Amino acid sequence: MGLAVDLPRNEVGIAAALGVLKQQFGEAFHTGQSMREQHGHTTTWIETQAPDAVIFPKSTQEVSDIVKTCATHKVPVIAYGTGTSLEGHVNAPAGGVCIDLTEMNSVVAVNAEDLDCVVQPGVTREQMNLDLRDQGLFFPIDPGANASLGGMASTRASGTNAVRYGTMKDNILSLEVVLPSGEVIRTASRAKKSSAGYDLTRLMIGSEGTLGIITEITLKLQGIPEAMSSARCSFETIDAACQAVMMTIQYGIPVARIELLDSLAVKAANDYSKLDLPEHHLLLLEFHGSETGVAEQAEMFGHIAEEVGGTGFEWTQKAEDRNKLWQARHDMYWAALALRPGAKGISTDVCVPISRLAECVTLAKDKADELGLISTVVGHVGDGNFHMLPLVDMDNPDEVAAAQGYVSWLNDVAIEMGGTCTGEHGIGQGKKPYLRKELGGAVDVMAAIKAAIDPDGIMNPGKIF
DSSP states (O other): OOOSOOOOOOHHHHHHHHHHHHHHHGGGEEOOHHHHHHTTOOSSSSOOOOOSEEEOOOSHHHHHHHHHHHHHTTOOEEEESSSOOSSSTTOOBTBOEEEEOTTOOOEEEEEGGGTEEEEOTTOBHHHHHHHHHTTTEEOOOOOSSOOBHHHHHHTTOOOTTHHHHOOGGGSEEEEEEEOTTSOEEEOOOSOSOOOSSSOHHHHHTTSTTSSOEEEEEEEEOEEOOSEEEEEEEEESSHHHHHHHHHHHHHTTOOEEEEEEEOHHHHHHHHHHHTOOOOSSEEEEEEEEEOHHHHHHHHHHHHHHHHHTTOEEEEEEOOHHHHHHHHHHHHTHHHHHHTTSTTOEEOOEEEEOOGGGHHHHHHHHHHHHHHTTOEEEEEEEGGGTEEEEEEEEOTTOHHHHHHHHHHHHHHHHHHHHTTOBSOSSSOOTTTTHHHHHHHHTTHHHHHHHHHHHHOTTOOBSTTSOO
């Protein structure tokens, strides 16, 4: 594909580091080809670039020991969670050591009175919420995949609940981080706010493993709502659906989730999840609050939808109906792939000011049609974020070239509209060409910070810059 870039390898340093680490970690140290390729894989079209070894540490001290050895020999270090990132974040373009954090999966403490908890990075969001449920608490960030919380912090993940609860940057109080030297720092306390120095917590959130490896996370929690209701409504046009979204936000309805599926995505969901939704453009919503409150919120949205031509409005508080609908939404990636068996799904996302959302989505659909690309539209539209998923025959050079051109065009359009080339995927390798277009000289400031903290460039090289 050409999106992945090979970097120079430090063969002597890699050989020396691997010799030390093999002795130190024994059965937790792996160099088998299948294991290495699994940890260099990507869920998008960027080629796999495998590390030279994979290690499964069980503690912060072991992570620190690995990093110190790699720092001594100037060997790249790549952190790995569940491998669900979409822009080549876990590739190893210069080889090196992959630190798989899945065995660091303990919930260290739950401070129910303070609505916070401390977890290791390998804890997944589903595991977290299962552990919290008996205490009447939950962690709201839901990117769809059962991602690790360390990976979610590293990529500044968000997802379906972001319109109400924010993204990972809004839900983390503090981090424990192993720096490129192997030194361990804590970025903040458990206090809900602080004016003490630089905000190192948010510097690390979204840094994609290029500044350090997160080994502990202090998270904000929410009380499980007394009631939840879900609603759905169909629209003849994307513009009408987006108008309903804008009015919902502007009227201050505290919607928890508001998701857009275009008509092709609805067809895919029907086929894959055995639903019978009308195959028009669709909004899915969820409301959190009291029994009375969620009913009022659903009904208010119903009036808005009717005003802009929405049809088939329904809402429910039944858990089984809500769960079936949202599971279908979370399965959309696989549902879309089933539209064209054998094709590769090229997932890309952008985010624009909500006033430009209808225009951007419409342009994106029209451009895909013009290029002959089959693509669904799925969006976290309450905050202007949406995903396109062109389905591409990777053995057809013309299709691949068309898809590459399309992704580039869409990123440029979003930036020109005052938006961003990525609302939640992150930069990784895939979005690197667009970062400077979006932020200009701010990229040089980021590079200076990177150089100061990681002068030898060993932390996840080849990403972001």
